[in-house]
Amino acid sequence: MSNRLNLSVTRTNLLRLREELEFAQEGYELLEQKREVLVMEVVALIEELRVWKKEAEESLKKAYRAFEEAILVLGVETVTRASLAIRSAEKIKLVERSIMGVAIPRVSYSRTLCPSHHQYGFQGTSASLDKAVYLFSQSLERLAKLAEIEVSLFRLATELKKTQRRANSLNYLFIPEYRETIKYLENTLEEKEREEFFQLKRAKELHQ
Amino acid sequence: MKFFLIGDQQTVLGFSLAGVEGVSVNSSQQALAVLRKLNRRRDVGICLITEKLAEEIRPYLDKMLLKKRGGALILEIPDRLGPQPDRRSVEDFALSALGIKV
Numbered sequence: 001m002s003n004r005l006n007l008s009v010t011r012t013n014l015l016r017l018r019e020e021l022e023f024a025q026e027g028y029e030l031l032e033q034k035r036e037v038l039v040m041e042v043v044a045l046i047e048e049l050r051v052w053k054k055e056a057e058e059s060l061k062k063a064y065r066a067f068e069e070a071i072l073v074l075g076v077e078t079v080t081r082a083s084l085a086i087r088s089a090e091k092i093k094l095v096e097r098s099i100m101g102v103a104i105p106r107v108s109y110s111r112t113l114c115p116s117h118h119q120y121g122f123q124g125t126s127a128s129l130d131k132a133v134y135l136f137s138q139s140l141e142r143l144a145k146l147a148e149i150e151v152s153l154f155r156l157a158t159e160l161k162k163t164q165r166r167a168n169s170l171n172y173l174f175i176p177e178y179r180e181t182i183k184y185l186e187n188t189l190e191e192k193e194r195e196e197f198f199q200l201k202r203a204k205e206l207h208q
Numbered sequence: 209m210k211f212f213l214i215g216d217q218q219t220v221l222g223f224s225l226a227g228v229e230g231v232s233v234n235s236s237q238q239a240l241a242v243l244r245k246l247n248r249r250r251d252v253g254i255c256l257i258t259e260k261l262a263e264e265i266r267p268y269l270d271k272m273l274l275k276k277r278g279g280a281l282i283l284e285i286p287d288r289l290g291p292q293p294d295r296r297s298v299e300d301f302a303l304s305a306l307g308i309k310v
Contacts, residue, residue: 039306042302042305042306043306045302046299046302046303049298049299049302050299053299057286057291060285060286061290063222064222064288067221067222067225067288068288076221079221079225080221082225083221083224083225086224086225086226086227087227088210088211088226088227088228088229089227090210090211090226090227090228091209091210092209092210092211092253092254093209093253094209094253094281105281107253107254107281129225132222132225133225133226136222136223136225136226136228137226137227139226140211140226140228143211143254143256143283143285144211144254146283147254147256147281147282147283148281150283150284150298151273151281151282151283153298153299153302154270154273154274154298154301154302155273155274156302157298157301157302157305157306158274158305160305160306161305164305
């Protein structure tokens with residue numbers, strides 16, 4: 001049995017509680033709807049995440065391997081020197097939209113230069129460096145998409161948890177508490193009414 | 209906007225081949241300091257951070273991702289040695305939110 005609220009037994013309180021119960025029930029229904037939408041979004045995004053995560057990790061692995069090869073062939077110093085000449089060719093744009101009040105980022109990615117465009121001298125560098133440069137640029141594009149999905153999923157899942165907690169506390173705590181209190185108030189008020197009625201009747205009988 | 213990287217020296221050098229600006233840090237304190245500074249920059253769209261570092265400052269990262277509207281997205285990436293084993297991924301988190309135990 002749930003607890004009931006500690007209120008004085010008055011008609012005003014009863015009316016107020018009835019209103020509040022109705023409000024709580026409406027709130028619960030809204031939260032349920034929100035929960036359903038969030039669940040759908042989260043499920044869809046998990047699928048997407050699995051695909052893109054695998055792809056991004058693989059392309060990153062390849063890039064790291066090429067990078068290590070370049071270091072083996074050219075040495076850290078040469079690679080560092082070459083890297084100084086490289087300017088970013090990536091442009092990203094962030095747009096946010098909102099699902100159920102959650103900010104969902106959308107990343108648009110563009111490359112201003114061709115990934116095989118050479119920015120460092122041919123002399124002293126080798127094809128292994130070119131390969132590493134190319135592969136890193138390529139994995140950036142996948143990482144941009146992955147960032148979008150991971151952040152969206154994280155935010156949606158957090159919101160889902162919050163919504164669930166709220167819906168549960170309404171459903172299992174507040175609403176039963178209100179119901180219980182309303183029942184108690186109704187019973188007690190009725191009892192009082194009967195008592196009064198009876199007293200009145202007795203008084204009438206005595207006066208006749 | 210562009211990418212930014214927080215990681216170890218090797219990772220930073222690797223990504224600099226793609227023109228990504230990066231800072232190599234050795235401790236979680238340093239990583240935090242860099243992140244805080246990053247908050248004030250408007251030109252960084254996605255901040256990459258190596259999983260090892262991210263693990264150490266997770267509470268701060270989570271807060272940043274949830275709170276900042278219009279702030280940089282943060283993505284954890286594996287370093288040269290591959291993904292960290294038994295790390296709690298976003299996917300696991302989402303599954304637990306759905307009520308599926310992992």
